[in-house]
Amino acid sequence: MKAEKQAVQLFALAKRFGKVEALQEMTLSVGEGELFGFIGADGAGKTTLLRILATLLLPGGGRAEVLGLDVVASYRDIRRRIGYMPGRFSLYQDLTVEENLRFFATIFGTTIAENYDLIRDIYIQLEPFKERRAGKLSGGMKQKLALCCALVHRPELLLLDEPTTGVDAVSRAEFWQMLGRLKEQGITTLVSTPYMDEAALCDRIAFMQEGRLLAVETPDAITTLFRKPLFAIRARQTWPLITWLRSTPDAHSVYAFGRAVHYTDNRLSASRDELLLSLQRQGFTDVEVQQIKPGIEDTFMALMEPERGERHG
Amino acid sequence: MNSFRGFLRKEFLHIFRDRRTAVILFGMPLIQLLIFGFAIRNEIQDVKLGVYDKSRDAVTRAIISKFASSGYFILSREVHSEREIEEAFSSGSITEVLVFEPDFARRLQRDGRGEVQVITDGSNPNLSRIVSGYTAAVLHDYQESAVPGGGREAGVVAVPLMLFNPELKSVDLFVPGLMALILMLVSALMTSISITREKESGTMEVLLVSSLRPAQIIIGKVVPYFLLSFINVVTIIAVASLVFGVPCRGSLLLLLLESLLFIVTALSLGIFISSVTASQQVAMMIALAGLLLPTILLSGFIFPVASMPLPLRMISNIIPARWYLIIVRGIMLKGAGFSYIWKETLVLVAMSTVLMAASVKKFKIRLQ
Numbered sequence: 001m002k003a004e005k006q007a008v009q010l011f012a013l014a015k016r017f018g019k020v021e022a023l024q025e026m027t028l029s030v031g032e033g034e035l036f037g038f039i040g041a042d043g044a045g046k047t048t049l050l051r052i053l054a055t056l057l058l059p060g061g062g063r064a065e066v067l068g069l070d071v072v073a074s075y076r077d078i079r080r081r082i083g084y085m086p087g088r089f090s091l092y093q094d095l096t097v098e099e100n101l102r103f104f105a106t107i108f109g110t111t112i113a114e115n116y117d118l119i120r121d122i123y124i125q126l127e128p129f130k131e132r133r134a135g136k137l138s139g140g141m142k143q144k145l146a147l148c149c150a151l152v153h154r155p156e157l158l159l160l161d162e163p164t165t166g167v168d169a170v171s172r173a174e175f176w177q178m179l180g181r182l183k184e185q186g187i188t189t190l191v192s193t194p195y196m197d198e199a200a201l202c203d204r205i206a207f208m209q210e211g212r213l214l215a216v217e218t219p220d221a222i223t224t225l226f227r228k229p230l231f232a233i234r235a236r237q238t239w240p241l242i243t244w245l246r247s248t249p250d251a252h253s254v255y256a257f258g259r260a261v262h263y264t265d266n267r268l269s270a271s272r273d274e275l276l277l278s279l280q281r282q283g284f285t286d287v288e289v290q291q292i293k294p295g296i297e298d299t300f301m302a303l304m305e306p307e308r309g310e311r312h313g
Numbered sequence: 314m315n316s317f318r319g320f321l322r323k324e325f326l327h328i329f330r331d332r333r334t335a336v337i338l339f340g341m342p343l344i345q346l347l348i349f350g351f352a353i354r355n356e357i358q359d360v361k362l363g364v365y366d367k368s369r370d371a372v373t374r375a376i377i378s379k380f381a382s383s384g385y386f387i388l389s390r391e392v393h394s395e396r397e398i399e400e401a402f403s404s405g406s407i408t409e410v411l412v413f414e415p416d417f418a419r420r421l422q423r424d425g426r427g428e429v430q431v432i433t434d435g436s437n438p439n440l441s442r443i444v445s446g447y448t449a450a451v452l453h454d455y456q457e458s459a460v461p462g463g464g465r466e467a468g469v470v471a472v473p474l475m476l477f478n479p480e481l482k483s484v485d486l487f488v489p490g491l492m493a494l495i496l497m498l499v500s501a502l503m504t505s506i507s508i509t510r511e512k513e514s515g516t517m518e519v520l521l522v523s524s525l526r527p528a529q530i531i532i533g534k535v536v537p538y539f540l541l542s543f544i545n546v547v548t549i550i551a552v553a554s555l556v557f558g559v560p561c562r563g564s565l566l567l568l569l570l571e572s573l574l575f576i577v578t579a580l581s582l583g584i585f586i587s588s589v590t591a592s593q594q595v596a597m598m599i600a601l602a603g604l605l606l607p608t609i610l611l612s613g614f615i616f617p618v619a620s621m622p623l624p625l626r627m628i629s630n631i632i633p634a635r636w637y638l639i640i641v642r643g644i645m646l647k648g649a650g651f652s653y654i655w656k657e658t659l660v661l662v663a664m665s666t667v668l669m670a671a672s673v674k675k676f677k678i679r680l681q
Contacts, residue, residue: 054518054522056521079522080524084519084522086515086518086519088515090514090515090516090518090519092327094330095326099323103322103323106316106318107316108316
């Protein structure tokens with residue numbers, strides 16, 4: 001473990017809602033200044049985790065520390081020092097852009113001017129619309145405004161719950177550029193997202209499923225967890241291709257990936273030529289088979305599978 | 314403290330930005346007052362009056378002409394026998410019959426007492442009560458004018474004198490009830506809606522994760538409505554007095570102070586509602602069904618508490634408006650001082666304290 005300070009630490013953190021185990025004994029450290037991503041589908045526990053860190057929910061078991069403070073005992077101190085952006089758009093729709101921003105500045109006892117350098121890059125895009133009511137902004141603009149509001153008191157830690165869900169591709173890219181710039185300013189950011197392409201932009205990512213951490217790694221290193229040879233297969237008709245591949249006894253995983261099909265075989269010896277041959281024998285036309293390097297999404301899917309298998313078996 | 318001011322500013326922005334709310338807040342009191350004052354009246358005009366004058370002397374003629382000129386009564390027929398009275402009522406051609414005893418003027422002069430029998434239709438008790446009230450008032454008037462300076466000797470029947478509202482002017486009775494209603498509406502309903510709106514829109518999440526304290530959030534929510542409610546009270550009293558001539562016989566200052574107390578009670582009710590509900594819809598339902606209806610029906614606003622069955626009387630005890638009504642009627646119509654209404658004041662203070670304590674206890678510093 002490096003000597004640098006930890007911004008967030010979880011010690012066997014658990015939380016359940018009725019019968020649902022939202023978080024199961026999660027242990028994790030996020031270092032200061034890191035841009036850390038939680039990747040997982042809906043219901044993986046990302047929102048619950050961020051809410052516990054934002055001191056909005058009490059841990060059910062275990063412990064969590066934010067900026068070295070316990071989330072239960074020192075919730076007031078933590079609240080002053082973090083910025084939190086909930087998953088749902090949570091600004092005042094009937095107030096204008098400027099009024100919203102000014103409001104969030106004043107309730108933290110600061111002014112827009114005081115921390116303008118921090119939000120300048122983002123706010124400059126909002127400025128033409130500053131008289132517009134927040135409810136009338138586009139999805140991407142709303143998220144930028146929400147980020148501004150979460151940043152306006154210069155928090156040491158930023159908790160962003162799916163900030164780019166429902167936002168167009170261009171705005172998503174711009175949003176992540178901003179997160180990169182905040183990292184340069186030394187702000188630790190924890191962000192959750194269902195988008196795999198965003199994972200690559202984080203320093204480290206955690207895969208989450210059903211309240212558990214499947215893996216925590218850097219985006220580059222995480223793909224090494226993928227051991228089986230991976231093939232990208234294309235054919236004229238994708239759907240029959242998927243159905244047939246799934247019906248073969250040696251198929252390990254088959255799923256659509258863009259216009260191609262990503263396929264892993266149970267046999268480690270599986271080769272490209274062999275696959276190509278059997279596909280052509282089945283009457284598939286325009287078949288292309290390539291062995292490829294696994295991406296983050298492939299790794300995530302692969303890591304999810306054994307979990308699923310256990311549950312159903 | 315600066316952050317609290319920012320919060321207050323935002324609350325006012327919400328109120329003025331939302332036109333519908335602004336209209337409700339400022340227009341409603343006026344509209345309701347005007348509707349209640351002009352349209353819904355208990356006063357009765359043109360009561361069809363029958364007269365059975367067994368005396369036919371100068372005094373009875375004077376009394377009858379007094380009735381005819383009062384503006385409330387129309388002399389619709391003369392009756393000549395007891396049998397005719399019943400028939401006149403059955404046919405619906407008259408609402409009231411006055412029967413003067415024989416030798417009315419002489420008896421009045423000799424015994425200081427002349428009897429007028431006032432017969433009304435008991436099948437409509439409400440109307441009957443009001444009409445006899447009017448009659449008594451006219452008779453009283455006559456007596457005053459015949460023997461100026463209070464004729465203790467020259468009595469005309471046992472007059473059921475309406476002490477506090479001799480003309481039974483309905484607006485006098487409605488104004489206190491209306492004040493209670495509007496304060497409930499603005500204070501309790503609007504506060505509970507405005508707090509639950511923050512919960513519903515997710516902004517409460519953000520507010521909690523700020524350096525605002527729960528007390529600041531609540532007070533910030535309440536202060537604007539406190540001010541607005543107070544403005545409404547002043548408006549109602551002013552309009553009632555200027556447009557309808559409703560008097561404030563007691564101390565205006567006391568009335569305002571008691572109204573402030575009632576506003577506090579209503580606000581704490583609103584806070585309490587919002588602390589036990591999570592959606593605007595539910596808060597509104599509770600406020601409307603649980604507060605406004607009882608305020609209208611069970612507080613004594615429309616139906617007198619004394620004539621309610623026991624279970625309803627007991628329920629009416631926990632309705633703040635009931636106590637406020639007693640206070641306002643006491644001050645405005647009877648000119649009562651604090652010594653007459655301290656018990657009711659105490660009830661309101663107790664209610665506010667309990668509700669406040671309960672809401673503070675229930676307020677969540679977290680989401681769960």
